[in-house]
Amino acid sequence: MILRLNIHWLMFLTVPALPTLALGAGPGNLLDGRIEAITQQVERRAERLIERKITEDVKRRIVEASEMPTDLEALLPEVLPIRTNDGVTAFLDARQSDGTRAVAKQWLLTVSEEELGKLHHPDITILQRQQLNGLGLTVVRFRVKPERDSRAALRELLPELADQLDRNHIYTPQSATTQADPQAAIPSVHSLCTEPVRVGMVDTLVSSEHPAFTEARIVQQRFLAVGNHSGDLAAPRAHGTAVASVLVGRSSTQAEARLPGANLFSASVFYERSAVASGATLAHLLEGLNWLTEQNVAVINISLTGPDNRVLAAVIRRLHQQGRVLVAAVGNEGPAAPPLYPAAYDGVVGVTAVDNTRALYRWANRGQQVTFAARGVDITVAHPDGGQVTNSGTSLAAPVVTALLACRLLRLSPEQALQTMIDDAEDLGEPGRDPRFGHGFLDDLSDQLKTPPAA
Template structure:
């Protein structure tokens, strides 16, 4: 049954897609030379240009999509049967691989061209943040009383009035006083408890149990430049001349490697029951830089191989984190004082707290030199503790070109610089390279042990002055917040007899 023009127009309201096919059926004869535009207008489509004429401004009517017969068995859709011309590509379902879409225009930004590989930043996926670094023991508050009777009275009052008992209570035989750790159920309860302590006991050293970590960053670019950079080769000091120096170190466990086989090492662990000791790499590297020697492995020899090492091992592994805390650090310092060490190396750092501040104020009253890593937080980082406490020799790191370590802290508390980038250290195999202010601190501790071996009566402040006077100035003239006094020169410091 045929359709007149009016019937076709009505059909277009209900079947829009069919109108394209209907539009191709002539209502009356029309020649190819002069198309009938009426039938296109009825379908709501623009009239095509006359053959050979100018291209219309609007998009011309596209030919209807031919219906392809089902392919015969064994014939691919991509290849038409012999003798059959390929149908024109459909405007709705292109057979060719699509090009990258053009991004929509954004106000204030230029539109991206078709095919561009660029995407708006707003739809770029964000990298998942890593786990936050814990700076405190969860829910713990550490308290330090300088007097035992004061501690006994306070602990008795806390037990009676607040029903609170510490999980650990340590009497510090050498440092003096009592250290206690309280465990609360949450960070909020710990904050409330600390605030209450400070209200009830004005002037009390009470703070969160802060974590401290080894300050290192491993790299793998082999260089051996340390002896020449610090003038170690011209010292001419034999190990026997400084064999009585007692050096303490607070770090992780120390492995029994060949380079430390001749060293005298006393060890004590300060880990609680159930805690897992940190890997041996950091502590072993620090010990080797202070007192190791192994002529069979690249001729390695530290500056104080005859020193007596006292290793207070406080670092433990908490998941992927190697850290310790204020309570363990204070107990370790107390033990080292009881061992009568002359110098303590502290290749660790953290944000500091009131208990640590009080403990290091007490340490300043003892004849022991303190050397600490300046920190690996970068130029804008806040001061790292214990390096920033008064009386501590804070050491930054430099590389083989005397440039400061890119990740090193800056600040007025920096005392000295020493090589600490790509230092070769022996281990249980052949050896490896390490970077960080942890290792530059160990170099200065070894230099300090060498000077103390020559002059055991050298006081801590005199030792720091002697190291500074012998240092080679770097950076801005005079002491500065990047290099401190400059790069240590062991030979020059040994030749300086002034106190």
């Protein structure tokens, strides 16, 4: 019906352009024959135009779908029940009034022993008290009644502790499956150093049985328990497997790993929200970071983003004071998006993604939080099913910088290591540090950035 309507509309527009003689001279059958022939010609032309338009629309949507990271957060319901492996609802993953997502009515607070007594109130239920020895902090997770579920209400209730508490926010990974350009040359990975560097990451579970990790040394710990529930949360594997493959994986038996001698310590903090989406509560993220400090890692890779949070900021400051180097993805929400965290905290090395031509990933966040750029577009990574896929995102650029830093930290202090990388970065965009590329591009294939093996 729609096709026929379009055809006749095009016929109406076409007929006035026909010669007058063809419409007004000759026998009726001749005129009818000519009109019928013209009609068929116009219909065929209209059909081709419509088919072309449909094809172009389909191609455009395919390109957009493959190039633009899906806003999975926006597709989630306002309130999403998160269940343990045994089917019990552990908590509600809820959208807040400011657009962020957090565990419904749950808050976190860093406290001292003396301050714990101030939480005794009928509107507050303490759910868990965590002693994070590696960080030297005590964190309390508590639930509030609906009428107290706001910063203003808690500031009124706990005026002396208001600056030490925040929501149990939920953080998300930062990469998306894409289709690589078949004409693009995908560079080989080169080993950056062979020493047994100690590297940490917080992410999803890693499929360590994948062939890419045959020679890798990966130690994993899950942080997915919830209160008194008997079961843990379901643990996804795709994102962590991809990030780990950038750090210590080999794409084939002939290929090299960036860090072939590394000991990779992976804290699994993400739970499944759906078949394609995952999230990490701040409480689990803090547990993972605390465990990594206890493993004495030199650098921690964080390929996740989320909102600013007072408790997370306090933990990042503590890690910085301990001399830990944190590398974080700046995010894939687009050039106009606000800064995301933890990449935007002072002292964190924020990483953006470029392709093999050094062009900026079109969906990368921009701003003063960008420290370096590295390859992160059309990257071949390991997939939990045992195969490989092509992904893009700042999540995949961050581990490149993490690997480079891990090698330099063998011989240099964190300040010295960062300064040498700033000196070695290839300046792109505006002269000097800029909001798109930071200090510039770190080419991990360049001999200049490789650390020679220890004598």
